[in-house]
Structures are given as structure tokens and as C-alpha cells.
Amino acid sequence: MEGRITVVGAGVVGLSCAVRLAESGAEVNVLARDLPLETTSAAAGALWLAAIAARPGDTGRWARETLTEMRRLAGAEPETEGAGAGVRIRPGTLLFRAEAARHPAWDDDLADVIRPDAVTRPAPGFGSGVRLTVPLVDMSRYLPYLTSRLRAAGGTLTRLALPALPSRGIVVNCAGVAARALAADQEVRAVRSQVAVLSNPGIDEWYWYDAEPDELLCVLPHDRYVVVGCTQDDGDWSVLPDGTDARRLVGQARRLVPALEGAEVLGHRVGLKPFRPAVRLDAEPRPTAEDPDHVRIHCYGHGGSGVTLAWGCAGDVVRTVHELTAQPTLPI
């Protein structure tokens, strides 16, 4: 692929799109108000979890494509990109309050790639669960890894707070929750999500209890720390950590995993999950006086599943650019 493409946003979605585009041969410039480790994506836990992604539409396919790439990264030799990418394949338990484990709705769809095993009384306060082995991503490593992969493919990353989306060329809009203003999309809403970061006393299994919309409990162990969370405050745009939330999150994590009792609290993170009834991934031709061939490709609204869906969405963005540039009226 030849030509110049502007990607707006340097979270997990923007970087994944930029990497795929740059590796396809495009000249890619990422513009972002917040650099990767300052984004919502940096606050994520982050687990690849089909339970939160396998909804109608393309999400199951995007999750599946992301799983393939995550497994590739985790399977790389430790001294090469596997260690640097921060992706590990880890076992853990999806928890349920009820005695009999609910059959996960996504089980049939993804039975060829993940095989859950039912367990009884998996943790204090939970009647049943299913054990899965899935990618667990340390975002403090993964986002710098994506950035260096972008640079290696010839792409650039520039800090720039844009007042509006650029009006020339092909623009890929990965602005997360800011798409509400930049794309004038009232369907995008912020769900404030706070987590605590604890030292890791030696835990290597994750736990996840997801009773959406407002209750989510997770313990996600990485090599150097454990992420415990998280709040789900719909419509709250504050990115300041809250002390009461912090104490509650740490307390409930310690009740769930008693080994965390003596773990040091290292810090707190808040991100605004970009919720939308469905992910928006489409091309919008926007002829302007400066550029009659100007096109926006929107890719935002991943809610609590952006890490799980990013590579699949990036693949669709590359295919969309290919289709657009195959038309003789749209040279890039």
C-alpha cells in the first residue's frame, strides 16, 4: 500500500491501526493529544476476554483475530518480542455468584479457540465459575511495544491536541471517548473506570466477575504488579482517582484473593471507557474545498473491550483503505 494516512489517537486502537497500516506499506502519521501511556488504554487491566466482546455483529470475529495476534506475540522467544510486548497467556477464572456455572453465551462461537472448564466454589462468595486460558496484557509494556513497532515500520507519533479532525487525505479516527466531540457522535459516552495497582506477592492466575453494567471485579496479575478493579461509573468524565473507590477496590480484591492482604498499594489509575451501542467502524467520504477526496475512517466506541478487539478492527481498517485506494478517484 502506498500513500499517506493520518491516524488520530495513540491508544491501543489507534496504535494497532497505525502499525497494521504502516506494515502494509502506507506512510502513517499518528497525531494524539495524549501519548500512549497517558491514555485510557494505559489504565486497562488488560484481559482478552470474549465474554465481554462476543456480541452481535463483527465483535466475535475481531476478538478472534486479536487472539491470533496476541498468541503470536506471547509465543515469541522471550528474549525477542514476546517479553517486550508484555503479552502472557494465563489461566484464570470467570466467576459467577450462582451455584451452577452459567454456560457462557460465547462458548459455542469460540469453542475451537478457547475451552472453558466448569469449576465449583472457585473463590469466597462465588458459587461457580469457568476456567479459561487467555492473553493477559501488561499495558505498561504493550503500548511502548506497539509504538516501537510503528516506528520500525516507518510511522511517526506526534503529540497534538486537534480542535477538529484533519480535513485532508485519509484520516483514521481512533479518538476513543473524544469521538463524541470530534465526530459529533452523541452515542459515545464515558464510563469512568478506576483500578488500583498492587505489588504482586506471587499470584499468577486472574479472576474476573462481570455483572454489567455497574459491577465489575477483576484481579489481573502481571510479572511486576497486580491490577485490581474496577469501577463502572456511567456518564462520569472525571479522570481523578477517588479515595473511597480505591479503598473499596483494594478491600474486595483482598477478600477475593487473600494472598493480596500484605501487598503494597503502588498506585491508582482511571480511564474513560468509550462506550457506544456498537463499535463504529466505517468510511465516511467528506469532500472539502482543500481535498475533494478527503475520507474519514472511524474506529471508536470499543467500551470495555478495546484491547480484546484492536487487532481485528485494525485489519478491517487496512481492508477499508485498500478498497478506497483501489478507486482511481481516490489517490493517496
Ligand SMILES: Cc1cc2nc3c(=O)[nH]c(=O)nc-3n(C[C@H](O)[C@H](O)[C@H](O)COP(=O)(O)OP(=O)(O)OC[C@H]3O[C@@H](n4cnc5c(N)ncnc54)[C@H](O)[C@@H]3O)c2cc1C
Ligand atoms: C480500568 C480499565 C480496564 C480495562 N480493562 C480491559 C480489559 O481487561 N480488556 C479489554 O479488552 N479492554 C479493557 N478496557 C477497555 C479498553 O482500555 C478501551 O476499550 C480502550 O483503551 C479504548 O482504546 P482507544 O484507543 O479507542 O481509546 P484511548 O485509549 O482513549 O485513546 C484515544 C486517543 O485519542 C486521542 N485524542 C482524543 N482527542 C484528541 C484530540 N482532540 N486530538 C488529538 N488526539 C486526541 C487521545 O489523546 C488518545 O491518544 C479497560 C479500560 C479501563 C479504563
